[in-house]
Amino acid sequence: MKPTRFIDLVPHIVLIVGVLVFAYPIYVTLIGSTWDSGTIGRGGLPLWPGGEGVDNYAQAWAGEAGARAKYTPVRTMMLNSLIMALAIALGKIAISILSAYAVAFFRFPLRMAFFWLIFITLMLPVEVRIIPTYKVVADLGLINTYAGLAIPLIASATATLLFRQFFLTIPDELLEAAKIDGAGPVRFFIDVVLPLSRTNIAALFVxxxxxxxxxxxWPLLVTSSGDMETIVTGITKMIGTGESANDWNLIMATTVLAMLPPVAVVVFMQRWFVKGLVDSEK
Structure with missing residues (x-):
């Protein structure tokens, strides 16, 4: 029994060690955001909270000048990131679910050819097509705009593939019943397909x-104004070329604030997220 019990504990031990390894940098960032820049700059950062947390977060949020430089307010960068992330997520879902619906339920010439063309784009990362994409965005006058940040990234072959595979599992009886009731393609999509897809939509949204x-x-390329900076590019720009040139307390406070929206989305949508990934009941 003892060897069996030890073997049962091994996965838990591995998980605990993994959590500690990944959580420690986050803990250091959280602690660092509560100390002054001098303490962090001297390399003597304690492992317990300091007394500068409120001032650091208020200063980062308002964009007040730090001890060494002035930065874009966190509230502005987080708003830009929020708008871009919502536009990308909702745009990808809308385009992908419609394209997958067309491929799965309609019969038209070259249907599978178009599907495989979409699928092949999985092999083309953003970096490969970033120069022509930037040229198009610049010619359209979308530099330093929310449209320029989001539109080039809203097409998703992965989401199209996932929705198509899900749609193929919808029983043909539902489609036949909808036809008998006189429902057209749009009504069938709204009344049948969308309700069945809600957990998948939630999982993909996260x-x-x-x-x-x-x-x-991409945001680094298409934004040159501080008013359009996103939180990720803003944190990068806050880090100077040398250790002494950085307000590490403000950088760490900004980093902690940058983690809050994604964590909130995962926490509030966790049930739908897990159900959308593992639930096979239609």
């Missing part, structure tokens, strides 16, 4: 929101 929130390279 994933795509975090994807949009964490974008770095």
């Amino acid at each position: 994933i795509l929101f975090i994807y949009g929130w964490n974008q770095y390279l």
Whole structure:
């Protein structure tokens, strides 16, 4: 019995060690946001909270000048990131669910050819097509705009593939029953397909929101104004070229604030997220 009990404990031990490894940097960031920049700069950061937390967060939120530099207010950067993340998540879901619905339920020439063309784009990351995409956005005058931040990123082959695979599991009897009742394609989509897809939509929303929130390279290219900076690019710009040139207390406070929206989305939508990933009941 003893060897069996020890073997049963191994997964828990591994999980606990993994949590500690990943949580420690977050803990250090949280603690660092409560001390002054001098304490952090000297490399003597304690492992317990300091007394500067309220001032650091208020200063970062308002965008007041730090000891060494002045930064874009966190409230502005978080608003920009929130708008971009919501636009990307909702746009990807809307486009993907409609394209998957067309591929799964309609019969038209070259249907599978179009689907495979969409699927092939999975092999083309943003970095490969970023130069022509930037040229198009610049020609359309979308630099330093929310449209320029979100529109080039709203197409998603992954979400289209996932929705299509789900739609293929919908019984044909539902489609036949809808036809008998006189429901057209739009009515069938609204009354049958969307309600059945709500858990999948919720799961994808969580994933795509975090994807949009964490974008770095594209916002860095299409924004040159501080008023349009996102939180991820803003944190990067707050870090100077040398250790002594940084207000680490404000950087860490900004980092903690940047983690709150994604964490909140995961926490509030956790039940739907898990159900959308594992539930096979239709």
